[in-house]
Amino acid sequence: MKIVPLTAAHWPAASAIYAEGIATGTATFATDVPGWADWDSGHLPTCRLVAVDDDGQTVRGWAALSPVSGRCVYAGVAEVSVYVAAAARGRGVGRALLAALVRESEDNGLWTLQAGIFPENVASVRLHETAGFRLVGRRERIGQLRGQWRDTLLLERRSAVVGVEPEPCEQTAACR
Secondary structure, X not given: OEEEEOOHHHHHHHHHHHHHHHHHOOOOOOOOOOOHHHHHHOOOOOOEEEEEOOOOOOEEEEEEEEEOOOOHHHOOEEEEEEEEXXXXXXXXXXXXXXXXXXXXXXXXXXXXXXXXEOOOOHHHHHHHHHOOOEEEEEEEEEEEEOOEEEEEEEEEEEOOOOXXXXXXXXXXHHHO
């Protein structure tokens, strides 16, 4: 397995994996898979990864970051998405993707990663905790999915190398 940058060419396979996650009802509030243009505009231009088989063709999972806010004070904070194909779960794909995503996020100046996870998605909670995320709290009845109120757990990972020393907002890349 190799981890490579996610491109538009990967989107048909990655979107099929996303559709599998949506179908579980425990992976996301999303109910439809967006087209590439909408997905692309909602995610950071960096920190987009796919796990592919050694042949470089078969996509086994993907990970990407979305901004949490347009305000420059939050320029170093992003929301994590990690999706693994049903046939590839339990094989270390999610662990490899999340570890690579953490490294790439730090290479791109991000200091905090956050994840909102349904409490019943125990595998995802464990995956994030293994990658250094900590439980911040439970957001009760935060949104509705298919007519039902749902809670999410908020997990975050603070970088030990980025943002250790405060930097005035106007000096960060996002505020220039």
